[in-house]
Amino acid sequence: MDVKIGVLALQGDVSEHIDAFSAALRSRGCGKASSVVEVRRPADLAGCAALAIPGGESTTISRLIDKNGLYEPIRTFPGGIFATCAGMVLMATDVADPRVHTLGLMDMTVDRNAFGRQRESFEADIPVAGLPDGGPFHAIFIRAPVVTAAGSGVHVLATLDQGIVAAEKGRYLALAFHPELGGDLRLHERFLQNLGI
Template identity: 85%
Template sequence: MGGKSVTVGVLALQGNVSEHIDAFAAAFRQRGSGEASVIEVRSPADLSGCAALTIPGGESTTISRLIDRNGLYEPIRTFPGGIFATCAGMVLMATLVADPRVHTLGLMDMTVDRNAFGRQKESFEADITVAGLDGGPFHAIFIRAPVVTSAGTSVRVLSSLDQGIVAAEKGRYMALAFHPELGGDLRLHERFLRNLGISDRFMGRT
């Protein structure tokens, strides 16, 4: 992930693809990272040049099926870069989901409840506290959101509501139940990049 340029990929099979592309592009612009690029990932070849991958929100069963169909399951499981997973992405990162249609990646030791808050009409917004995030509460947008109902010791819980865990980290992975790409607040995108050392390397710092 060193060098003068960096590429972040957004899994472009279904879901909030363009919104994440715009958010990461804005995060790089905000830091003056002119040579960074954000691309759509639809195949293993697309993924191979990326320093990080976003798995966006959408329909987790559909995204799971398309990951398998496009030959991306093992390339994502063995991907050496960071993964930024939101909403349906959080479902896919889990080790256990009570839905046999979802072929989870098993990258974070956690059990996830799909659509934990109900159907589309139960979508809501809330100001949440995220551990280690400067600048006050994060205004989170929850759309048919999942929650983590249990997490292993390797998973760091960043934020919880009464229903369960809504933000978590494990090493180079970040999983969020909500949609940070929709609210204009780039702090979580920037935190993810900093955790990987992408921003510091790209800006020529050590």
């Protein structure tokens, strides 16, 4: 099966997501014509089975989504969405920062930069529900957010003392950390499997 995955390429760690999803598609045995493409305008979403919203600066990404006419196309996108760090912020219904125009796709309240500034970035081995072998996931947190409240239909997959760091709702997966940086493809593969890929 040939699959096309989009990566929102407005700001943030775009190339790392492209590499991780390319590797995950190969490991899932997808067809040789499968591809991971950069998404900068609405037309780029055509034919995509999923979209990754990378980490970066959530206020900047929010502004560029609006500027590039992508707000409604992402809100109504029928495929899966894999959101990391700033992407988690954008998926929320409630963020205490008026500069962020959230997509409101997951009923959750998110605290931006919940762990502090860049120097408070850290790595931790955390249990994540639903991983195939049940082993911990080595998570990289960089100026990470947390979910402080999750509403209807949002399933919590991982928590730390500060709050929820992985959540899922149907075809949406939101992570406070950066799985694209660590070489462990289990979350990418699980996301694709849940989409029937």
